[in-house]
Amino acid sequence: MKRTNYCGDITAALVGTKQTLCGWVNSYRNHGGVLFIDVRDRSGLCQVVVEPSSPFFDIAYGLRNEYVIEVTGTVKRRIEGAVNPHMKTGEIEVVAEDLKVLNTSIALPFDVENSRNASEEIRLKYRYIDLRNPKMFANLLLRHRIAQAARRYLDGQGFIEVETPVLTRSTPEGARDYLVPSRVHPGEFYALPQSPQMFKQTLMASGIDRYFQLARCFRDEDLRADRQPEHTQIDMEMSFVTIDDIHEIVEGLMKEIFKTAGKELKTPFLKLPFAQAMDQYGSDKPDLRYHLQIKNVSSLFDHTGFKVFQDVLSANGAIYAVRAENQAGESRGHFDKLTELAKKNGAKGLVWLKVKEGTVEGPAAKFFTPGELAALQAAVEAKPGDAILVGSDVNVRTCQSFMGAIRKELVKNLPKLTDWAFAWITNFPLLEYIPEEDRWDAAHNPFTAAVEEDLPKLEQDPGSVRSYQFDLVLNGNELASGSVRNCRRDVQERILALMKHSKEDAAIRFGMLLNALEAGAPPHGGIGLGLDRITALLAGEESIREVIAFPKTAQAACPLTESPNTVDASQLEELGIAIIKK
Amino acid sequence: MKRTNYCGDITAALVGTKQTLCGWVNSYRNHGGVLFIDVRDRSGLCQVVVEPSSPFFDIAYGLRNEYVIEVTGTVKRRIEGAVNPHMKTGEIEVVAEDLKVLNTSIALPFDVENSRNASEEIRLKYRYIDLRNPKMFANLLLRHRIAQAARRYLDGQGFIEVETPVLTRSTPEGARDYLVPSRVHPGEFYALPQSPQMFKQTLMASGIDRYFQLARCFRDEDLRADRQPEHTQIDMEMSFVTIDDIHEIVEGLMKEIFKTAGKELKTPFLKLPFAQAMDQYGSDKPDLRYHLQIKNVSSLFDHTGFKVFQDVLSANGAIYAVRAENQAGESRGHFDKLTELAKKNGAKGLVWLKVKEGTVEGPAAKFFTPGELAALQAAVEAKPGDAILVGSDVNVRTCQSFMGAIRKELVKNLPKLTDWAFAWITNFPLLEYIPEEDRWDAAHNPFTAAVEEDLPKLEQDPGSVRSYQFDLVLNGNELASGSVRNCRRDVQERILALMKHSKEDAAIRFGMLLNALEAGAPPHGGIGLGLDRITALLAGEESIREVIAFPKTAQAACPLTESPNTVDASQLEELGIAIIKK
16 A cells, blocks of 8 residues: 555544555654554654554564654544644554565664764764754755745746856866866866856856856865855846846845745845945944944044054054943953954954943053043943943954954844844945955956946056945855946956956956857846855754755765765776876 | 836837837848847847937947847837738837947857857857857757746655755766866865766655755766767656656656647556567667557568578577568668668668569568568568568567667658657666676666565576666657666665675775665655756757757867866866876
C-alpha cells in the first residue's frame, strides 16, 4: 500500500481512517509491552502504537532510531492523559495493522534532534543526518520558497531568467578567480564567474530588456567569518531605467520575499545618502533598528584648550561623540574595552565622560570648560546616569568609522524600533584614490555610471565625481549592491583609464562588454542580492551555512565528500598541467 | 518622460494617445523628406514618422541602424494604402513629437534580421547582435517559460529546489571531469559535477522527500554534434516511490511544459520495453512519430539455401527486414547508399529487393525460393512498387541497430502520425558485459536498483538481472534517464564489485553516498531531463546552441569572451600548478 499522508498531517480530523505512513523511527518506548514509536518525516512526527499481540511485534521490537519504516494503521484519538498539546499530531495516534522495515540504520554519531549541538565538522561530515533536523529542513524549505517567490515576482514584472556560463573568462579581479584548465586548449584556462556582471550587461545590449538569474557566483578568497567559495545571487539588470525604477522593483521583490516568511514590509525604503550614513551612524551599512546616532561635535571645540582636539581640527579632522545610555555607573575596565574596540577600528584613543546631576566627570574632564561639557551633553542628548564617548581623528572617515563601531556595540543594549530596518544607501562617490598604487579605483563597481553633469571634471577632479551607485542594507547587513551603468564605450574607457587600465589592457579584460557598449547598448542598470544572507536573516540564523544544503568549511573543504582531493596523475597529464611543490 | 509601452504593444486601440517608446532603429526610409523609422524592442516593431518640420529632424536624419532612441509621439491610424497586415502594429504609426538619441552604434558585421544566416563563429562573437534577432529572443523567452513552468509544477507537487555544490569531488567517471585547482589545499582539486546524482540521493537520505533542481552539469568531452561543456538538467529525486510514481510526475511535468508552448499533450505515455524497442525499431530511442517497424524474419529462413543467412542463424544471429515504401523504382546508387549507412552502423552488407506485380527482383533474389520471397513480402507488408531491405548478423543487437539506422533514414519520406511521440523505454538490463575489460558495467547508472527477486542471481548471472531503469524518449531523442535506486549499502557494494570496484575503491569514489545508504536511506528514485534539448525541440531548433544565450563552439571555446585564455603566471604559481609542454 502506498503512503497516504505525511506524518505531520495526521490530525484529529482523520480519526477512524486507515493511513499509511513512511518515515524514520525518531524514538521508541516500551510501556508495559506496548510499543510507542514516533515516526518522523519532513512534515513532523506521528505516534504509532504496536500492540503486543501484533503479528509484527517482533519486527517492531527490533526497530532502532533512524530505521526507515512503512506502517499502516487506523487513526485513533489518544486517551485523555496522553494528549500532547505541544505536538501538531498530539491528539491522535496510529494503531499499527501492518509494519515493514524499508531500511535499517547503523548507530549514528549524534541524534537528529540534537544535531545542531554537534561540532560543525561533524555536522558537515554527516550532513544527511544533520539535515533531518526539523529546523534544517525548515531552512531549506524557506530558501526554496524565497527563490520561488523571487522568480514569480520578477516573471510577473517582465523579467526573463537567462542562464549565463559557469565556464568563462578570467576577469578583472582575476586574483580571486577559480581556474579550470582546458583539455582541448592546453595551457589555457576557463574561470568561474565572480558574478554574471559583464554577461548581464551584454544581455541588455542584446535587447533582453529585463534579465534576472539566481546565479551561482564563485570567489577564491580566504574565508573570513561567513563567506563561502560559492554563493547564490538574485541577479538583475534592466534597460531604460533610473535608480528609482530599480529601487521600486527591488522593494516589490523584498515585499514578496518577506511575505513567504509571513512578514509584511512597508515600502518605499528609507533613502540615506552615503555621507549622511557615515555622519550619523559611522557606517555605510548602518543598523537602523536602533535610533542612536553619532554626532559631529567639532564646532563645539573651536576654541578648546585640549591639544588633541586642537590638532585634529587644525588638520581639518573631526570630533564625534555618542551617548552611552545608563553607562555612568560602569567601571574603568568597561571603558577600556570600548577604547580597545575604537583602536581596533583605527582610533588612537577615546575620551569618556560620565554625566552626573549637574556635573560631567571623567579622566579627561579637566581638559574641557564647563561650557564645552554642557554643550557636548546637550549635543548627544545625554542625561544624568549616561556616559558620553568622544573620538577624534585628522581623517574624518576614520573618525566616523570607529565611532560607528562604538555605536554598533552600544546598540546591543538598546530597544529595537523595528525588527526589519531597510535602507538604500545612495550618492556614493564614483572613485576612490588608492595612494599605494597612485591610481583611482571604483568605489564599488567599475561599470557604474558617473552623474552626467560631473563627466567634464572626470579627469580634473575624479574624487568629486558622483555616481549612480547604491546599496541595500538591512539590520546592518549589506544585502545588495547596484547601480546604473555606463552605456557608452568612451566614457567607460575614461573611467578605466583612471583606474590605470590602458585601452589595450581594458580591451583584453573587458572586451566583450566594451564591444557591446559601442554596438547600440541601451541605458541600463541593475543589482545583485545575496540569497544566502537574505535567507539566513529570515530564518533567524547567524551563519549562511545553516541555509546552504552542502556548505564548505572555513578552509573551503567539504567533509562530506572529502573535497578537494588529489586526482589521478593521468587526469593532470591529459590537462597538460603539473603540481609544483612549494 | 518614461517609456510607456513596448513597441509591439502599440495597437489601434491606442490611437490618439501619447506614448513614449525606447528601442533600436531597425530600419529607416526617407519618403520625400518624411522619415519613417522602424523602432524595435523585444516585443516587436513600431513605425515612427518624423515630419520635415520637426525641430529634431536633423537628429532623426542622422540616425543609423541599431542606434538606441527614445521617442515620444501620438499614435495615429495609417492611411489606407500604408497598412501592413503582416505586422502586429501595422495599422498604426507614431508621429514623433520628441526624439532623443540614447546611444549610437558602430556599423555592425551583420543585420539583426539576417543574423541567423551569418557563420556560427561570427554569430557567437557578436552574440549581443545575434540575440536581438526576434527568433533568438523568442527562444530565450520560451526557455524561461519552460523553466518557470517546471518549477511551478514541481513546487505544486511538494518538491523543494535545493542547490547542490558546483565545486565538488572528482567522480566515478573521473576522466570527463573539469578540475579546479585548490589554492588553500595545494595539490588538491575540486571537480565540477557531471550531475548532482550523489547529492540528490544524499538529500533523500536527509529526509527531503521530494527534491528538484535546474542544475548546471559539466562534462569535458570531445564535443560531438550537439553537446556543450555545460548543460542544464531538470533534476529530480523522490522518496518512497515506484517507477509508476516517477512516470506520473514526469508526465504531469511535460504536460505543463508543453502548455507553455501552447501544445496539449496526452498522458500517460506509451511504455515500451527495451527489448521490444530494439526488436521493432532497432533503437532504444525510437522515433515513434512514424509507424514503420523493422521485422525479425529469421524464422522464414530456417531452411534457406543462402549461405550468409544459414551461417547467421546457426550462430544464433538474426535476420531483420524492413519495407521501403515506393522505392522499387530507385537506382542501384540509392541502395548502395543505404548499404553504406548499414555498414557504418556495423553491418557487413544489406540485401535489397524490389517488389513488382507478382514478382520480387534484385541482385540477391536468385538466392531465395519464391516461397521465401512471398513470405518476406508478407512479413513486411510490402506492396508492388516497394522495396525490401534485409539485414543479418550473428549478433542480434548489431543487426537490430543497423536496421534501426535504415529505418531512421526511411521514415524521412513517410507521413507523421503525430507531432510529438513520447515513450517510456523500460525493462533495461542492470548490467552489460565489457569484454575488453572483463568486467560488468552499469547499463545506465551505477546506482540503479536491481529487481528485488533477481538479486539472488546477481553474482551467478549478472546479465540476466533486470533493473528499475527507464528512459524518456521524444521523437527519437532521449530526453531523460531515470531509475529507482539502490537504497542499501550492501546491495550497492555487490553491484559495484561486479563493476570491479573493490570495497576500498568504492568507499573512496562513492563514499558520501554509501555512508548515507547505511544511515537510514529511504527507498527512492529519480530522473534528470535535458532542459536544452526540450527547449530546442519546442522551439523547432535543430541545435541546442540556439536556445542557450552564450554557448560554446564545438572546440569548447567562446568567441565572445575569448575563453578559455592564458592567465598570469602569478595566478598559476599561487595555485601551485604549472603548464607542461606536450
